[in-house]
Structures are given as structure tokens and as C-alpha cells.
Amino acid sequence: MRFLIFICVFALVLTLGGAARADSVTHFSSVIDDLPLMAGISEVGDGVEFSTPDGRIAEVAAEGDVRQADVLAFYDATLPQLGWRRTGEGAFEREGETLRLKFEPVEDGILIRFAVAPTEN
Secondary structure, rough: OHHHHHHHHHHHHHHOOHHHHHHHHHEOOOOOOOEEEEOEEEEEEEEEEEEOOOOOEEEEEEEEOOOOHHHHHHHHHHHHHHHOOOEEOOOOEEEOOOEEEEEEEEEEEEEEEEEEEOOOO
């Protein structure tokens, strides 16, 4: 399943314009392997990922000298192409999982915390 998602993301990167242009994605998260990272942000720290009976739980942080509005626009344009449905600002759901983006100001830009967890019923 993750390989299929990777292939879809790769095809998306090659074909999308606007906020999710091919040059906007530079790499994927090393922790959440089906999460593209926008150009201009890089992972910081180790992150965590583990499985529970209800599904995976994963967290990773990235930072960069980017604007929060640009990050939100990138993920609003990119994640639906990967099957995620936007449920609020910085919140998405797909196949029983919830992805949340949280932002913190740092000296040279912003820190984005990405968290995946089973969707609460």
C-alpha cells in the first residue's frame, strides 16, 4: 500500500502545478514515509513511529524559513491527491487515520509538527 502511495505521490509531483509544483516537493519524511515534505523545510530530531492495535502513531518535526500560509496551501493542494480529506486547518483524515499539522515560531522561521494517529470515533 505504501509503495502505491509513493508511486501516486511521485506522479503527483510530476504533474501538479500551482502551490504543489514539482519543485515544491524535495523529499519525503523519513518517519512518515508517505508524507511529502515541502521545499524549504527539513526534518529535525528523530521522530517516532510505532503500531498499535488501532493503527500507526507517528510524529515528526520539520522546520524552515517558510510562511505558515504557504505550508498550509501546499498540504491543502497535495494531500487530497494522496487520498487525504481536509477536515480543518492543518487537519486531514484518510483510511482511519488523522494527520495534524501544528506550527510553532522559531528563530529562523517555523517548526511544523506532523502527527499521524488512528482517527477517534
